[in-house]
Amino acid sequence: xxxxxxxxxxxxxxxxxxxxxxxxxxxxxxxxxxxxxxxxxxxxxxxxxxxxxxxxxxxxxxxxxxxxxxxxxxxxxxxxxxxxxxxxxxxxxxxxxxxxxxxxxxxxxxxxxxxxxxxxx
Amino acid sequence: xxxxxxxxxxxxxxxxxxxxxxxxxxxxxxxxxxxxxxxxxxxxxxxxxxxxxxxxxxxxxxxxxxxxxxxxxxxxxxxxxxxxxxxxxxxxxxxxxxxxxxxxxxxxxxxxxxxxxxxxx
DNA sequence: TGGTAATATATAGGTATCCTATATATAGGG
DNA sequence: CCCTATATATAGGATACCTATATATTACCA
Numbered sequence: 001x002x003x004x005x006x007x008x009x010x011x012x013x014x015x016x017x018x019x020x021x022x023x024x025x026x027x028x029x030x031x032x033x034x035x036x037x038x039x040x041x042x043x044x045x046x047x048x049x050x051x052x053x054x055x056x057x058x059x060x061x062x063x064x065x066x067x068x069x070x071x072x073x074x075x076x077x078x079x080x081x082x083x084x085x086x087x088x089x090x091x092x093x094x095x096x097x098x099x100x101x102x103x104x105x106x107x108x109x110x111x112x113x114x115x116x117x118x119x120x121x
Numbered sequence: 122x123x124x125x126x127x128x129x130x131x132x133x134x135x136x137x138x139x140x141x142x143x144x145x146x147x148x149x150x151x152x153x154x155x156x157x158x159x160x161x162x163x164x165x166x167x168x169x170x171x172x173x174x175x176x177x178x179x180x181x182x183x184x185x186x187x188x189x190x191x192x193x194x195x196x197x198x199x200x201x202x203x204x205x206x207x208x209x210x211x212x213x214x215x216x217x218x219x220x221x222x223x224x225x226x227x228x229x230x231x232x233x234x235x236x237x238x239x240x241x242x
Numbered sequence: 243t244g245g246t247a248a249t250a251t252a253t254a255g256g257t258a259t260c261c262t263a264t265a266t267a268t269a270g271g272g
Numbered sequence: 273c274c275c276t277a278t279a280t281a282t283a284g285g286a287t288a289c290c291t292a293t294a295t296a297t298t299a300c301c302a
Contacts, residue, residue: 016288017145017229019259020137025236032241038279047239048232058260060281083268083279102237108138109230111169115146116223118168120153137259140288159250179289181252204250204297 022054022062024105027090027098030072036085037063063088071097143175143183145226148211148219151193157206158184184209192218 029040041054066072071094077087090098150161162175187193192215198208211219 016141016260017226019140019288021229021233022260024138025233028237028239032239036279042278044236047236051228051232055261056280057262057264057282060279062259064281085279105138105233105237107172108142109233111172112142112146112226112230115165115168116149116226118149118153137289140259143289157250163249176290177251178253178291178293181250183288185252206250 018052021052021105022058023066024098024101025052026059026062026066026088027071027094027101030088030090031095031098034075034087034089036077036087038085040088066094070094139173142173142226143179144187145219145222146173147180147183147187147209148192148215148222151209151211152216152219155196155208155210157198157208159206161209187215191215 025044026040029035029043035043037056037059041056041059044052044054063072063074067074067088071091072088073091075087075089076084146165147161150156150164156164158177158180162177162180165173165175184193184195188195188209192212193209194212196208196210197205
């Protein structure tokens with residue numbers, strides 16, 4: 001049985017193409033509501049039908065960096081007994097940066113599609 | 122006056138998002154017709170309205186790797202006198218790999234858009 | 243004639259992101 | 273009791289892209 005993290009060897013190409021989308025999508029998910037790391041990975045996995053399977057070794061360092069940069073705020077939460085979860089909230093600055101990054105993504109992805117759709121021969 | 126290469130400091134975010142798209146677009150451009158490096162950069166720059174400004178330090182190593190991997194064939198061409206140009210041709214294998222990479226790109230970019238478009242609040 | 247810019251290719255070195263591997267800990271099922 | 277799932281964390285490695293630098297030709301212009 002496949003564990004949730006470590007789920008699979010992604011193709012070389014995919015690994016490169018998804019670069020930069022991790023922080024973008026994390027911020028986008030947190031705009032909906034505060035979530036904890038594992039929940040973020042599970043949500044994106046489900047919504048992309050497995051196209052994105054964020055690894056723990058990518059996701060948590062990314063979250064720490066977003067926190068360092070002041071784009072998200074972390075808060076331990078639980079259930080006094082039992083497993084603690086670290087909930088991340090989008091900050092005001094995080095919202096602004098997200099808006100910029102969405103623009104950048106749209107600009108780049110549309111540019112790629114424009115080139116790809118240019119007829120050959 | 123801006124030199125064609127070295128044209129500008131790209132934002133951090135853009136730099137990450139465009140990763141993986143370089144080889145994809147090079148192969149896509151070569152599907153139209155054989156081109157040389159400088160021509161590839163000029164073409165993509167024009168067609169994307171400056172969204173992509175490939176640097177020499179990125180483009181030429183990328184072309185060398187595509188050649189090593191057998192996806193393109195290089196051929197010096199000129200004008201016996203004067204500046205030589207290295208024309209790159211897409212190989213049979215290169216066509217097949219390009220088709221796969223276009224599928225991967227569509228899958229990933231659509232997955233990103235699906236997440237981004239999910240309403241918040 | 244001399245300087246600058248554009249054309250054209252190349253490589254070395256640095257940075258950042260993502261991956262694998264590993265570690266820790268709780269909870270539930272067989 | 274072990275295995276899986278849940279949940280977070282970090283160290284080490286691979287790799288793509290960037291900056292900086294190097295070389296050479298051609299064209300323009302003062």
